[in-house]
Amino acid sequence: MIGVVMVFRSAAVSRRAEQLRTARLEVTQGLSQSDTVQQGAERVLRAVCDNLGWDVGCFWLVEDATDRLHCRTHWARPDRPAATFASQACGWTFEKGVGLPGRVWDSGRPKWIPDLAADGNFPRLSQAEGSGLRSAFACPIVIGGKTLGVFEFFSQRMRLPDPDVLEMMGGTASNVGQFIERKLAEDDLRRSEEELAEFFENATVGLHWVGSDGKVLRVNRAELEILGYSRDEYLGHHIAEFHADKDVIRDILARLNAGERLTEQPARLRCKDGTIRHVLIDSSVRWKDDQFVHTRCFTRDITQRWHAEAALADARARLDAALEAGAIATWTWDIANNRLYADKNLAQLFNLPHSEADGALLDRYLQSIHPDDVTRITTALERAVAGHGLYEEDYRVVQADGSVRWVTARGRPTPDASGRPVRMPGVLVDITERKLLEDALRETDRRKDEFLATLAHELRNPLAPIRNGLEILKMPRVDAGTVQQTRAMMERQVHQLVRLVDDLLDVSRVMGGKIELRREYVELANVIARAVETVQPLIGAQGHRLALSIPQDSLLLDADPVRMAQVVGNLLTNAAKYTESSGRIWVDAEREGGEVVLRVRDNGIGIAPDVLPRVFDLFVQADHASTKAQGGLGIGLTLAKNLVQMHGGTIAASSGGIGEGAMFTVRLPLASSQVVVPDSMLETTPAHETPSSGHRLLVVDDNEDAAMSLTMFLGLQGHTVEMAHDGPSALAKARSFMPHAIFLDIGMPGMDGYEVARRLRQEPGLERVVITALTGWGQREDRQRTAEAGFDHHLVKPPEAKALEALLENSLPGFRARS
Incomplete structure (x- = not known):
């Protein structure tokens, strides 16, 4: 009998061990095949109940938010009344220490209740008894010292504590705890990914990821809306395709690859419709094991702000430019x-x-x-x-x-x-420039008043002796010597008046750009000689000594010889005027490279430092008593400077100050060394006289004194001369007199000289008559107009006697001037 009992117990132990192994195996398989905590817990409850003979199982989890246990799932045999109790369990919650689950949570250790009716801390006793449940045990699910939940099992029969079951459930609870921890982490990860995906897609700013190859991996709706592309048109394309500035995106990708984090990087993106959007990009790279995974780029559309800022900047720039201007x-x-x-x-x-x-x-x-x-x-x-x-x-x-x-x-x-x-x-x-201009205008006005006063003085100087000479010539019993002396004096003063007027006209034409240079190849020595000849009377009258130092070799200029002689003459005149009597004047010239340097130096009164910068300005004169008697209008140096510049040269003044004399330096380009100059250009051609006989001449001028004086002069030359004082009488006189030559004033009242000349050319027999214009206007356009009207020659009033003689000699056959 004992043997039978032993065999029976051995079989029972074996069967119990097999049940435990089966339960463990099903628990392990159930957990491995479950995707969620709830699914895994249900399979654990079923495996334990089926294999170990329990009728109901409940799974409780700690909810951190409420700090209570909540039943997440349960299992019960469907054919037992205990199923009702299981379903009711889902409505219960427990705090620490309350009920079976609460006590296990609080203690962290399993608890076995053989008889529910005898337990003093079981709030669900009536429901358990109603379902026929009599015994229960619970096991905590502990990970890292923290209780995550509780497994609870019920049986309809009285069951004593079973160490094997508790030991198995301890292992099972540990596995379930790890499973729960992993699944909760997976749930959190999945939830985070879902939240991230939702955030990524619905963010109000543009978002995109770019792989290490530069291709777009992911993009959200906001970025697609900014640029107007569909998702298929954007994903998989290289990000550079959407950038307007290739150098900018190359720089961005290079900096990201170098590990730099970009913040508010400006860029321009090209939309599907071709328009440009201005954006700011914040981007960094996600690295894994030092490998580039993808970029994370935030794209903010600032196009409206950019245009507003650009408009503001433009407005500010225009304002600044206006303020600066x-x-x-x-x-x-x-x-x-x-x-x-x-x-x-x-x-x-x-x-x-x-x-x-x-x-x-x-x-x-x-x-x-x-x-x-x-x-x-x-x-x-x-x-x-x-x-x-x-x-x-x-x-x-x-x-x-x-x-x-x-x-x-x-x-x-x-x-x-x-x-x-x-x-x-x-x-x-x-207003500095305005103040300077006002000062300059005041200075100009002062100099103008001074000039007018000087001009009046300069005009009266020659007019006084001319007037006196006229009175002398009207006196009876004037001897021939006095007449000759008076006439010479009057001729000098008239020449001075003509020179004054010529200077005024010259400076006006030169400064207005209305003078035309008549260039030819000329030796500098000849220019200096002509200037010295002109100024010699003034130099001699002052008792100055003039020293010339001119190289023997050729210094050939391509210049207007008359104007260049005028330049040198003005410099010599200036030196003579501003040097005390018996002073010294030096003129020297030398070659420097491709230029000739001409210096006119004196030991005169010098130039004050404050005057030196203005010495070439119009009407500027040194304020020195010793120069007042010499006269002048303060235009000679201005004229010289402008003429030199017209020849491509420069002129400069220097002085050590008052009493230290002055020097004027002229630099002019030399003519090409390849120019061959005939010897005749270097010699003075002697005057040539040809025998002549008188001719019939007609003088027409509404100024009767001017007409009378010219008629008398030409008559004394042996010509037959008639005169008229207006256009109609000139035409009538010409028809009857049939002159060889006509001297015709332009500015007559009624019919002017142009009209008279045109009509004369239409008169039979007068088609080839020599017509010469006599006028106070002598600029190039004036000469062109007289030529177009039919005039042969153009003389500026008052004409010099030699000019009249030369014109008649060249125009009329057989002319011979009387000496």
Whole structure:
């Protein structure tokens, strides 16, 4: 009998061990095949109940938010009344220490209740008894010392604690705990990924990922909407395809590959419709094991802001350009704090760094104002504030180099709510150029008045002896010697008058660009000789000694010989006038490379330092008593400078100061060395006389004295001369007189000289008559107009006798001038 019992017990133990192994195996398989915690827990409950004979199983999880146990799932045999109890369990929750689950949670150890009715802490006793449940046990699910949940099992029969079951459930609970922990982590990860995906797709800014090959891996709706592409048109394409500036995206990718994090990187993206969007990109790279995984790029569309900022910048640039062009600065005076807030233009003008100028004390600005103006400015400011009126003043600002800038400031105080002036905005304009112009205009006006006074003086000088000479010639019993002397004197004074008028006309034409150079190859020595011949009487009258130093070798110029002689003559005249009697004048020339350098030097009164920069200005003359008697209009040096510049040269003045003499240096380009000059150009051609006989001449001028004097002169030359004083009488006289040559004034009343000439050319027998214009107008366009009207020659009043003789000699056959 004992043996039978032993066999029976051995079989029972084997069967129990097999049940435990089966339960463990099914638990392990159930967990491995479950995707969720709830699914895994259900399979554990079923495996335990099926294999170990329990009727109900419940799975409880700790909810951190409520700090209570909640039943997440249960299992019960469907054919047992205990199923009702299992379903009711889902409505219960337990805090620590309450009920079977709460006690296990609190202690962290398994608990076995053989008889539920005998347990004093089982709130669900009535429900358990109603379902026929009598025994229970619970096992904690602990990971890392923390209880995550509780497994709870019920049986309809009384069951004593079973160490094997508890031991198996301890292992099972550990596996379930790891499973729960892993699944919760997976749930969290999945939830995070879902949240990330939802955030990525629905973010209001553009988002995209780019792989290491530069191709777009992921993009959200906002970025697609910004650019107008579909998802298929964007994904898988290289990001550079969507950038307007290839160099920019190359730089971005290179910096990201180098590990740099980009913040607000400006870029321009090209939309599907071809338009450009301005964006700011924030981007970094996700690295894994030092390998580039993908970029994470945020794209903010700032196109509207960019255009607004560009428009603002353009407006500001235009304003700055206008302020700069107008030399205008802006400022605001904080009256209460006595601080001035200024722009960079004002700061620069007042010698302040802009960082210091914007908000500097007003006294700091006053330090840069000219000391003589400070009191006036502060008084004007105080008056404007006190009277709520306009502040407007001109004053001087001293610059860092000691120079002075003139400004005009204007502002008006603005009050606060109580009417008290608190601010004064204003503008400041640099008026230095205007002040300089005003000074220059005043100086020009002064020089004009001085010139007019000098001109009146210079005109009266020759007119007085001419008038006296006329009176002498009218006197009876004047001997021939006196007549000859008087005539010579009058001729000199007339020549001086003509020279004055010629100088005035020359400087007007030269400065107006209306003079035409008649260039030819000429030796500098010949130019100097002609100038010396012209000025020699003045030099001799002053008792000066003139020294010439001219190289023997050729210094050939391509120049207008008359105008160049005029330049040298003006320099010699200037030296003679501004040198005390018995002074010295030197003229020397030398070759320097491809130029000739001509110097005219004297030991005269010199040039003051303040006059030297203006010595070539029109009407400028040295204010020295010794020069007053020499006369002149202050135009000779101006004329010389302009003529030299027309020849491609330069002229400069230098002086050691008052009493140190002066030197004028002219530099002119030499003619090409390949030019061959005939010997005839270097020689003076002697005057040639041919025998002549008288001719019939007609003089036409509405100025009767002018007509009479020319008629008398030509008559004394042996010609038969008639005169007329208007156009119709000139035509009538010409028809009856049939002159060989006609001297015709232009500016006559009624029918002018142009019309008379045109009609004369239509008269039978007068088609080839020599017609010469006599006029006070001598510019190129005047000569062209007379030629077009039919004139053969053009003489400027008053004509010199030699010019008249030469014209007649060249125009009329058999002409011979009388000496």
